[in-house]
Amino acid sequence: MIKDIISSAAGGRPLVLVSVVSSKGSTPRSAGAMMTVDESGLLAGTIGGGALEGRCLEEAVSFLKRLGSGGKKARPSGFLRSFSLNNSQAGDLGMICGGSTDVLFTPVLPEDRGAFREALSCMEAGEASFLLLPLDGSAPAFQRQPGDGSQSLRKPCLCTADSRSCLSIPLTASSRVFLLGGGHVSLELSLLLDRLEFPYFVIDDREEFASRERFQKAAKTAVIPLEPALLSEALAKTLAPRETDAFCIMTRGHSGDEAALRFALSTKASYIGLMGSRKKREAIFSRLDQDCFPDVRSRVITPIGLDIRAQTPAEIAISVAAQLIAWRAGLS
Numbered sequence: 001m002i003k004d005i006i007s008s009a010a011g012g013r014p015l016v017l018v019s020v021v022s023s024k025g026s027t028p029r030s031a032g033a034m035m036t037v038d039e040s041g042l043l044a045g046t047i048g049g050g051a052l053e054g055r056c057l058e059e060a061v062s063f064l065k066r067l068g069s070g071g072k073k074a075r076p077s078g079f080l081r082s083f084s085l086n087n088s089q090a091g092d093l094g095m096i097c098g099g100s101t102d103v104l105f106t107p108v109l110p111e112d113r114g115a116f117r118e119a120l121s122c123m124e125a126g127e128a129s130f131l132l133l134p135l136d137g138s139a140p141a142f143q144r145q146p147g148d149g150s151q152s153l154r155k156p157c158l159c160t161a162d163s164r165s166c167l168s169i170p171l172t173a174s175s176r177v178f179l180l181g182g183g184h185v186s187l188e189l190s191l192l193l194d195r196l197e198f199p200y201f202v203i204d205d206r207e208e209f210a211s212r213e214r215f216q217k218a219a220k221t222a223v224i225p226l227e228p229a230l231l232s233e234a235l236a237k238t239l240a241p242r243e244t245d246a247f248c249i250m251t252r253g254h255s256g257d258e259a260a261l262r263f264a265l266s267t268k269a270s271y272i273g274l275m276g277s278r279k280k281r282e283a284i285f286s287r288l289d290q291d292c293f294p295d296v297r298s299r300v301i302t303p304i305g306l307d308i309r310a311q312t313p314a315e316i317a318i319s320v321a322a323q324l325i326a327w328r329a330g331l332s
Contacts, residue, residue: 002120002171004036004044006113013038014067015108016060017140019133020047021080021158021167025099027052032156032169036108039064047103052083056103063105078106078137104167106133106140115142119171126173126242132159133167141166173244174199175328176219178269180226180260181251182209185275188317189248190215196321198246198328201239203231205256226256231263246271246324248304258284261300265293271327273304273320 008015020033027048035045035053037060047053059081067076084100108116119142122129132141141161159168177193179186182204193200194217202221204210210221224234235241247264249272251257257274261284264272274281281302288296305319 001034001036001044002116002123005108005116006120008036008038008043008108012110014064014110015043016063016078017106017108017133018047018056018060019104019106019167019169021102021104021135023099023101027099027101030156031167034169037061037064039068052101055083056081056105060105063107067107075109075139076107078104080104080135080137104133104135104137106137108140112139115140118142123171123174126244128173129171131169131171132161133169134161135165135167138164173242175324176201176239176242176245177324178203178239178241178245178247178264180204180247180249180264181256182206182214182221183250183252184313185250185316185320186248187214188313189320190218192317192321193324196325198324203235204251206252226251226259228259228262228266231260232266241267241269243268243270245269246273246327248273248275248320250275250304254280254284258287261296262288262293265296265299271324272300273323274300274302275304275316276302278303 005015005017016037018035018037020029020031022031023029029048033047035047036043037057039061041061042057047056081103082100083103119129119131122144127144129142129144132143156167156169159166175198177198177200179189179200179202182202186202190200190202199219202210202215202218203224205224205226207223208214210223212218212221215221220239222234224231241247247260247269249257249260249264251260257276257280261272261274285296301323304323305316306322308315308319310316310319
């Protein structure tokens with residue numbers, strides 16, 4: 001979404017950032033859900049879909065049209081809308097039960113793109129930060145997250161900054177996925193990763209299985225011999241794996257899997273998944289135990305993916321993608 005904001009701002013087009021500030025009862029999304037809207041309608045994101053989102057879209061587009069016809073003047077202020085619904089009203093908005101939602105409409109102007117560029121830079125570098133959206137609808141701001149890693153800073157919350165009440169939205173480092181092996185399952189998984197906004201990298205020792213033509217949406221593809229030392233040398237500087245990253249190991253054979261696993265275990269990556277049978281797992285784990293990898297059994301998920309009795313490459317890819325979603329959300 002931040003890239004969409006930067007692109008629109010670079011084109012000189014104003015946007016409205018629509019954010020859920022708070023919610024109670026049965027509502028589509030919780031605090032921190034966002035979408036961006038331009039004069040043509042929804043640009044990116046969602047606050048839950050349905051009629052409530054539709055009403056917010058109408059308000060945002062109407063605001064932008066008034067802004068465009070008002071001529072040059074002082075910076076426009078956004079606004080806060082409260083939707084309090086009983087069961088009957090909730091039904092009119094496509095909701096099952098009653099609830100209340102506060103929604104903030106923040107204008108994002110071309111001159112605001114600097115803050116979003118800085119935010120994107122931090123995210124790509126693996127640095128945590130957060131977006132501050134003043135509840136009075138004034139200009140959004142960006143701030144680096146303090147180093148204490150406070151749990152309260154990891155979820156959207158209300159705070160005070162420069163004597164103004166703000167919605168603080170954490171901008172966590174992007175969770176990148178390293179696909180070690182570019183076979184059938186990796187290809188199917190790559191299609192899902194793109195839709196799920198996981199930047200991914202594909203590494204194989206065969207050029208045709210790590211080509212840009214095969215993985216068109218990959219952040220990077222690389223042909224590297226599947227040996228721990230060579231992988232480390234090739235990736236350490238340019239793509240140094242972080243704690244927020246994931247490894248999906250699915251090479252063409254046991255030796256490649258073991259080499260890739262040895263490399264993955266040498267990094268701080270918090271998700272390491274290995275495709276294959278339990279028999280293969282025990283054979284590889286036994287050798288790694290002997291070579292002083294004491295945490296192999298606690299760090300490696302194998303067989304990779306949720307147990308949904310997946311058989312085909314597409315089914316396995318879905319099971320892995322679901323597991324990655326849970327991992328990113330902190331559920332596993």
